[in-house]
Amino acid sequence: xxxxxxxxxxxxxxxxxxxxxxxxxxxxxxxxxxxxxxxxxxxxxxxxxxxxxxxxxxxxxxxxxxxxxxxxxxxx
Numbered sequence: 821x822x823x824x825x826x827x828x829x830x831x832x833x834x835x836x837x838x839x840x841x842x843x844x845x846x847x848x849x850x851x852x853x854x855x856x857x858x859x860x861x862x863x864x865x866x867x868x869x870x871x872x873x874x875x876x877x878x879x880x881x882x883x884x885x886x887x888x889x890x891x892x893x894x895x896x
Contacts, residue, residue, distance in 0.1 A: 827875045829892065830868070838865055 842865065846858035873896050880889040 822878075825871075825875055827872060827879070827892075829895070830872055835865065835869060 839862070842858050842862045846855055846862065849855040849858060876889055876892045876896060880886065880893045884890070
């Protein structure tokens, strides 16, 4: 159920570091298989961050008086 999704604010410095690492590895890959593997990892990282963003926006829209999600929304 939707209420069971756990919200954890992404560590943006860590996410940026991981993106840079994955993109660098992707660019330096020598085979399609390697590139595809990094492509999948980049997409997984993106989906995880986007899920947290969507949770904040949805939960804030459900209860606009919730100060926690209002604050989290401002961070994004």
